[in-house]
Amino acid sequence: MSQSAFVMHEEEYGEITAVVERLLREANAKCVYLVDKDGQLIASSGDIKEIDVTSLASLTAGNIAATGGMAKLIGEKEFSVLFHEGERDNLHISVVGQRVILVVIFDKRSSIGLVRLRVKKASDDLARTIQKLVSKMEAVTEEASLLEQITDDDIEKLFS
Amino acid sequence: MSFINYSSREINCKIVYYGPGLCGKTTNLQVIYKKTRPEAKGKMITLATETERTLFFDFLPLALGDIKGFKTRFHLYTVPGQIFYDASRKLILKGVDGIVYVADSQIERMDANIESFDNMKLNLDEQGYSLKQIPYVVQYNKRDLPNVIPIDELKQALNPDGVPDFEAAARDGIGVFETLKTVVKLVLIELKKSA
Secondary structure, three states: OOOOEEEEEEEHHHHHHHHHHHHHHHOOOOEEEEEOOOOOEEEEOOOOOOOOOHHHHHHHHHHHHHHHHHHHHOOOOOEEEEEEEEEOOOEEEEEEOOEEEEEEEEEOOOOHHHHHHHHHHHHHHHHHHOOOHHHHHHOOOOOHHHHHOOOOHHHHHHHO | OOEEOOOOOEEEEEEEEEOOOOOHHHHHHHHHHOOOOOOEEOOOOEOOOOOOOEEEEEEEEEEEEEEOOOOEEEEEEEOOOHHHHHHHHHHHHOOOOEEEEEEEEHHHHEEEEHHHHHHHHHHHHHHHOOOOOEEEEEEEEEEOOOOOOOOHHHHHHHHOOOOEEEOOOOHHHOOHHHHHHHHHHHHHHHHHHHO
């Protein structure tokens, strides 16, 4: 593979979850998600029982990829913020640190202005944590041992 | 690119089904969806036109059990096969961990197979991947139809590297899981090697 795995550690996961939960409160949002650009859900917070988060994560990544492709066609690097307005709920989607996507779902109890403001602050915090993770990934320690321990038997057993 | 989460103890990987238009990529996913236990699968998402042609992608999340206490999850995607959706195909290949190349065995689709195979290599190159490095398998679909090309000929044209390949009749479920299992194994073996 030309790219190594994206690895999430406990410490950074804690930091990310704290930022996501704070954003949920401060933006008065219904739910907040963090998704990586390949469509994997990283963290979520809020009233998510009704929502299929795996699908939402994959479609969010598809959405960002598609608008990113459009941006390139007109000579932009990317569109870092997308806003979808619904009858009841709205979606605010933004790219953080070029690597992950922050999704905020909110209704009339909040406003686009408030969400934008809070997202900006949260993005800076998240970008710092993501940067830490990337540095850790380059150092490669823990995951190497996990992956090395996988045996052919483990893989075989998945299908037995 | 696989995603390993030590906090939720999960390993996530992305597998893409590639191939010419109407070769049966979506059918593969539909069969997997239909025959998988409810607790092991998520919702299947299909972004298709009104005539059921894939417009952007199909998506199916699968959970396959534990390895060393980590849940393994595979996200299966298809690309839109029609030639003019090339921009979308490139996007879907981003972060891919394994590929299933689905060929249409019918004689009249041979040119489409070769064009799509070359297009896949080109698009992988653009993303910084190479078919030599990425785990992939080939599926010769529609073997149940009368006007099919002999397997040897297909192998010669579409499997020059001699990767694992399978004959299939996806609409009847034949060959679908063999293909999936093999690509999953190859992805995990590659992940282990990358350590």
